[in-house]
Amino acid sequence: MSDIAITVENLGKSYVIGHNSKEAERYIALRDVVTRNARNLLRSTRSMVKGDPIVQGDETEEFWALKEIDFEIRHGDKVGIIGRNGAGKSTLLKILSRITEPTTGRVTINGRLASLLEVGTGFHPELTGRENIFLNGAILGMSRREIQHKFDGIVDFAEVEKFLDTPVKRYSSGMYVRLAFAIASFLEPEILVVDEVLAVGDAQFQKKCLGKMEEAGRDGRTVIFVSHSMAMISNLCKTGIVLNSGRIDCHGPVSQAVVRYYQTLNRTGRATERGFSSDVAELLGCELVGSSKFNEASIFDAITIRMHYRILRAIDAKCVPNLHFFSADGSCAFVSNADAIREIPPGHYVADCQIPGGLLNEGAYFVGAAITTYPPNGTYHVEFFDRNALTFNVIDPMDERSNRYNYVGPIPGLLRPKLNWSVRNYSP
Amino acid sequence: MLIIEPGVTERHYWRELWRYRELFIVLAWRDISVRYKQTVIGLAWALIQPLATLVVFTIIFGSIAKLPSEGSAPYALMVFAGLLPWQLFASSLTGASGSLVGNANLISKVYFPRLIVPVATVAVSFVDFLISLVILAGLMAWYQFLPGWEVLTLPFFLLMAFLASLGPGLWLTALNVKYRDFRYVIPFVVQFGLYVSPVGFSSAAIPDEWRLWYSLNPLVGVVDGFRWAILGGQSQLFLPGFALSWAAIAAFLWLGIRRFRKMEKSFADLI
Numbered sequence: 001m002s003d004i005a006i007t008v009e010n011l012g013k014s015y016v017i018g019h020n021s022k023e024a025e026r027y028i029a030l031r032d033v034v035t036r037n038a039r040n041l042l043r044s045t046r047s048m049v050k051g052d053p054i055v056q057g058d059e060t061e062e063f064w065a066l067k068e069i070d071f072e073i074r075h076g077d078k079v080g081i082i083g084r085n086g087a088g089k090s091t092l093l094k095i096l097s098r099i100t101e102p103t104t105g106r107v108t109i110n111g112r113l114a115s116l117l118e119v120g121t122g123f124h125p126e127l128t129g130r131e132n133i134f135l136n137g138a139i140l141g142m143s144r145r146e147i148q149h150k151f152d153g154i155v156d157f158a159e160v161e162k163f164l165d166t167p168v169k170r171y172s173s174g175m176y177v178r179l180a181f182a183i184a185s186f187l188e189p190e191i192l193v194v195d196e197v198l199a200v201g202d203a204q205f206q207k208k209c210l211g212k213m214e215e216a217g218r219d220g221r222t223v224i225f226v227s228h229s230m231a232m233i234s235n236l237c238k239t240g241i242v243l244n245s246g247r248i249d250c251h252g253p254v255s256q257a258v259v260r261y262y263q264t265l266n267r268t269g270r271a272t273e274r275g276f277s278s279d280v281a282e283l284l285g286c287e288l289v290g291s292s293k294f295n296e297a298s299i300f301d302a303i304t305i306r307m308h309y310r311i312l313r314a315i316d317a318k319c320v321p322n323l324h325f326f327s328a329d330g331s332c333a334f335v336s337n338a339d340a341i342r343e344i345p346p347g348h349y350v351a352d353c354q355i356p357g358g359l360l361n362e363g364a365y366f367v368g369a370a371i372t373t374y375p376p377n378g379t380y381h382v383e384f385f386d387r388n389a390l391t392f393n394v395i396d397p398m399d400e401r402s403n404r405y406n407y408v409g410p411i412p413g414l415l416r417p418k419l420n421w422s423v424r425n426y427s428p
Numbered sequence: 429m430l431i432i433e434p435g436v437t438e439r440h441y442w443r444e445l446w447r448y449r450e451l452f453i454v455l456a457w458r459d460i461s462v463r464y465k466q467t468v469i470g471l472a473w474a475l476i477q478p479l480a481t482l483v484v485f486t487i488i489f490g491s492i493a494k495l496p497s498e499g500s501a502p503y504a505l506m507v508f509a510g511l512l513p514w515q516l517f518a519s520s521l522t523g524a525s526g527s528l529v530g531n532a533n534l535i536s537k538v539y540f541p542r543l544i545v546p547v548a549t550v551a552v553s554f555v556d557f558l559i560s561l562v563i564l565a566g567l568m569a570w571y572q573f574l575p576g577w578e579v580l581t582l583p584f585f586l587l588m589a590f591l592a593s594l595g596p597g598l599w600l601t602a603l604n605v606k607y608r609d610f611r612y613v614i615p616f617v618v619q620f621g622l623y624v625s626p627v628g629f630s631s632a633a634i635p636d637e638w639r640l641w642y643s644l645n646p647l648v649g650v651v652d653g654f655r656w657a658i659l660g661g662q663s664q665l666f667l668p669g670f671a672l673s674w675a676a677i678a679a680f681l682w683l684g685i686r687r688f689r690k691m692e693k694s695f696a697d698l699i
Contacts, residue, residue: 015697053606053698094696098432098539101693107432121537124458126465131458138454139538 003075004110005191005222006096011069011105013091018057065091066246069105073239075190076220080227080237080254082261087243089226090195093117096224097193111222114141114189120180125169129160129179132168136183150186157208158182178205185212191222210235230258234328234363255393258328258364259295262391278383280315281371284308286390289352295392299416300357300401305390307351307369314345317375321351324368324387333365333414337372358418361411362396441689445541452544456551463552474559478515482508482563485628495629498655499662502571508564509658510627510651513589516557517647518618520590523549524597525604525614532699542692543685546601550593557586564658576660585653588677592646595680598688605698606691626651631666640669646680649673 036058044054066088073079081089094100096107097115122139123132133154137147147154155161158179160171168176194213213223213236227233233240233254240257242250242264250260276283288295289304297303307321322337338351369389374380396402404411464470482504489495490503497503524546528535531545568575604610625647626634634642642648649670655663691698 048607053694095432098430099536100696102432102434104434109430109432113430115539117537118533122531122534124462126462127458131461135454135458138451139534139540141451141540144450 004072004108005075005077006071006073006110006224007106007108008069008071008096009106009108011066011092011095011107012064012103013066013088013095013100014062014064014103016053016055016060017063018055019059019061020057064246066095066102066243069246069248071241071248071251073222073224075111075222077239078223078225078237080225080233080240080257081243082227082230082233082240082257083243083249084264086245088246089243090117091246092243093193093195093224093226109191111190113191113193114187115193115195116140116184116187117193117195119177119184123168123176123180126167128167129164129171132179133183136180137186140184140187141189142187154179154182154186157185157212174205181205181209185209189221191224193224195226196228230261230328230330230364232329234258253395255328255362255364255395256296259391259393262364262366262388263295276369276384276386276389277312280312280373281319281383282310282312283369283371283384283386283389284310284348286367286369286386288390288392295390297392297394298357299360299362299394299396302357303355303360303392303394305353305355305367307353307389308348309351309369309371310348311344311346314343315373315375316343317373317381318342319344319383320372320374321349322370322372323353324370324385326366326368326387327361327414328364328366331414333360359415360394361413361416362394364391364393366391441541445543448540448544451540452548455544455548459549459552460555471559474556475563478508478511478560478563481515482511485511489628493629495633498630498632498659498664501659501662502573505567505571505573506630506655506659506663507628508567509655510625512557512560512564512658513585513650513654514622514625514627514647515560516553516586516589517593517650518621519553519556520550520593521597521600522614522618523553524593525600525610528601528605528695529608529611529699535699536696542695543598543688546597547594550590550597553593554590575658578657578660580657582654582657585650585657588653588674589650591681592650592673592677595646595677595682595684598684599680602688602691602695605695621647630655630663631669632664639666640672643669643672644676646673646676649677 040058047054069088069092081092083089091100093115094117095102096109097113097117099115099117120136122136124135127135133151134144134147137150138144142150155164158175158181160175160179163171163175168179171179210232213225223236225233225236237254240250240252240254240261241248242257242260244264249264250257286305286307288297289306305323307323309321311319318341320337320341322335324335325333327333336353338353366388367390368385368387370385371383372380373383396404398404398408464473467473469476485507486504489507490497497506527546527549528542534540534545535542567573600610600614604614622628625645631639631642631648631652643666650673652663652665652670652673656665
């Protein structure tokens with residue numbers, strides 16, 4: 001058996017969508033309404049005769065939800081698919097899980113694939129918890145014997161043993177979700193396709209689910225995972241695919257993909273368009289000095305973040321630029337601000353912040369840029385704060401300086417500072 | 429190794445269907461166990477409907493219109509022998525045609541051979557059929573009517589009724605996903621079919637020159653078969669018509685499965 005789990009070649013999916021023409025909305029005279037409806041009736045009758053689906057609206061248009069998608073996934077890979085709403089993530093998952101058919105291209109799947117696009121699919125409110133375990137299990141593709149075998153585990157995990165014989169319509173929403181997820185998490189296919197399903201339940205249960213997913217990952221299972229939470233993606237996945245308007249924007253290490261995703265988010269509005277300014281100061285942008293297209297830096301190199309801003313009018317206050325560093329999961333790594341700056345005249349300013357090498361961990365960092373003014377009366381005022389001013393990726397070149405020895409896995413932590421160690425022989 | 433390509437039907441369609449047999453059983457079991465939940469008289473509903481129809485038909489066709497029965501069999505018994513397959517057909521058709529739309533959440537979230545869903549609803553109608561058999565036994569006891577050896581062939585005609593409802597059922601199911609107009613067509617078909625099929629009367633009442641054409645309605649063969657099996661020697665099978673009904677059933681089945689398979693892959697987009 002080859003080590004390729006999924007091959008996707010030139011995949012595309014188009015839908016026909018309908019619009020209401022603008023004219024039709026403008027005129028509301030009875031005659032226009034009648035002719036419009038008559039025309040629509042004629043069109044839907046014609047499409048029915050031809051066997052085409054009925055599309056609502058006056059005009060139809062072909063819309064490509066996915067286009068020219070090519071990638072390969074190896075056995076044991078954990079791949080995160082990220083992209084904005086409507087980027088085609090769910091369509092891609094639906095094609096992979098055979099729910100819908102592609103319009104062009106081909107997918108080759110090697111191994112037993114199970115998909116989890118929703119937890120609790122097919123739950124029947126009138127049936128009891130016990131009955132729903134069997135129902136949902138069968139829907140997810142488990143055999144009866146398999147479910148019987150895992151039954152106790154599922155009930156334990158969901159913590160619902162007291163309510164096993166209660167119809168699930170009487171469950172609290174939390175119990176419902178726990179039961180649904182418990183069943184799903186006992187699915188053991190070779191390839192698992194998961195849509196944004198972890199965004200449910202309370203935080204503690206989410207953590208438990210995440211643990212279960214990681215466990216699944218350690219078993220060498222192939223996982224394809226869609227989420228809007230970059231934290232989960234970067235925790236669970238090694239590789240990332242960024243979809244943008246139905247096309248692959250980036251396919252690479254997950255930190256690179258996460259950075260790319262944030263860049264596509266930013267592209268729609270430059271700093272000033274989004275209004276990161278006040279009547280005092282205006283953000284012009286942030287950059288990583290001297291970096292490549294992907295804003296990449298090695299963990300050993302000092303990096304310089306450059307912030308461009310404009311002071312619009314002179315005020316009687318200290319004007320301090322500061323940078324906030326966030327990791328991919330949204331937690332703040334640290335904040336740094338410039339040394340005390342006196343009142344300054346209006347103009348274009350550049351603030352450079354140098355981060356020494358051997359401080360950051362590998363992975364994606366997000367930089368928030370702000371200007372805070374401190375008037376002499378003892379108060380302070382935040383002129384602007386752009387939470388996503390810059391994203392950059394720190395990579396570990398994996399050479400002898402990394403002190404990894406034989407370990408190649410991820411090293412946890414927001415930071416990975418190079419500290420001074422001394423190891424002595426203490427034996428007498 | 430699985431290859432997904434546009435417009436290619438699976439080579440192992442039937443094998444795939446067999447692999448999903450457990451899901452079929454579970455779905456059928458779900459529909460059955462949910463059917464009479466939160467009702468007071470529960471299963472009795474499955475008895476009331478055919479009984480009421482039986483009484484009305486016996487009075488209208490037997491006592492008022494004075495149509496002839498089959499041989500010397502009591503009129504009520506003859507009506508019920510026709511009502512059995514008709515109920516199976518009507519409830520299968522109604523159930524199947526709404527089944528995919530009713531399970532839209534499954535269709536759009538999970539893969540399985542879609543054929544399972546309408547066929548599973550037919551299984552529910554089958555349970556109602558079994559309950560109606562109890563009424564039949566009661567009627568036979570009431571009229572002190574003893575069936576002949578022919579009653580042993582009943583499973584064969586049951587299969588025939590099943591296939592007769594499956595063909596149009598699958599076709600209408602698939603169409604209903606695409607054009608919801610059929611939601612309004614089906615009750616009409618069922619209502620109309622009750623009168624064009626020989627349920628309330630014997631098909632022997634049809635003039636001879638029309639009888640063969642009449643058998644193009646697949647239900648004619650099914651109902652005649654049921655009467656022959658249940659009423660024993662009292663009913664004669666009109667063999668050319670019976671063969672024609674089988675042909676009509678086969679044609680519908682072929683058409684139904686073909687149309688269903690053709691549209692199956694786009695259900696998730698259309699539903």
